[in-house]
Amino acid sequence: MENRLPIIYLVDSAGVFLPMQDEIFPDKEHFGRIFRNNAKMSSMGIPQIAAIMGSCVAGGAYLPIMSDEALIVEGTGSIFLAGPYLVKAAIGEDVDKETLGGASTQSEISGVTDYKVPNDQVCLDTIKDLVDKLGHFPKAGFDRVEATAPGVEESQLLRIFPNDPSKPYSTLEILHCLVDDSKLTQYKEHYGKTIICAYARIDGWAVGIVANNREVVRNAKGEMQFGGVIYSDSADKATRFILNCNQKKIPLVFLHDVTGFMVGSRSEHGGIIKDGAKMVNAVANSTVPKFSIVMGNSYGAGNYAMCGKAYDPRLIVAWPTAKIAVMGGSQAAKTLMQIQVASLKSKGEVLDTETEQQLFNEIKDKYDQQTSPYYAAARLWVDAIINPLETRKVISMGIEAANNGVVEKFNVGVIQS
16 A cells, blocks of 8 residues: 555455454454455545455455456365355255355456456466556656666675674665665765765665664763764765755655664753654654664664664664663663562562572563564564565665656654754
8 A cells, every 4th residue: 555556366265263263353453354454445435456366255255356457276265254154054055165255256247357368377377467567656756877786795784794793783784785885875864874875876776874873982182982872963965864864755664673762861961852753753653664773782762763664764684693672681681680680679578599480481482482583573563584685675675666656745743842
């Protein structure tokens, strides 16, 4: 719906799984939402073609027939609101599947389906023939030139990115492996150094890149800043850059390796909450397509500011090295352990060192499991886990898809100065 892409359904659906109906049927994002989306996409003029390749029953029958056109495969395809067993239970009629809703019935008698095909291969070829005739939407107009390969061999990504997520590395070197000609035009290069903001091209597409810098740097005052942490100056820089990309209709690419915003009295006195809120506001209201690549850590509010799942990136993918959570396992374990120890002490109980360590390990192990990219992908927190060497291709395909959509007028709302 965001990208106005035609949709092809290959359908073989028995409808709602009855033993889990309470988890599937009644809520807003549950089963009925599929058919609501069918109707909304139809009103938007998004083509939908359904191939009935198996038995489509009850709720599973609505989706193909709410599509613009439906094909049905002889012998294997069938479609009906109630299958033979339910028909027998409901009205006492004995009827076989083919007579009730097979390919001949639905193509020749009811007229429910539009194309009857002899087998799966002919079905797929017919779909290709139909798609071949589709008209075109106006493009969003993202700039693209002829692509050039990065000046650095892309496989160097695997050398530069460390196995140990706590080790610093050069994010710029990573970017040089991803962008055309390894060419970057850095925005405010010498300010807010823990975030790199740069214009570049990926597979010919113009992009604005927001990447967490994992090198330890010094600000203009000579103060050390830790890599992967968002400070007030870097949040301010990123906010302004995101606004510029929206103004110039340039898609945004976020590369995550962030442990969060800087904490402590000094940061609080400097207004880190306000500066972080400005960045989150800009990301939330951004109307150009956003693409998130979780390379390493993506913790807490840093995940939000770097366009995590909640901020509607068109695609969010993870490298196998990714970790997504409110905070890292060690930090979470220390925090929770301190709270529990303090609670017990207030009741007059004292934990010995061995028990404290055991409690710490239990909490950390649970957090480490939940921060895994596989845990995230299984819950749709990310769209895919990709080989880092596929990053350019994934971003390029995403922008190509987004170029078929519409870029709404950008209105950032209230951002405090």
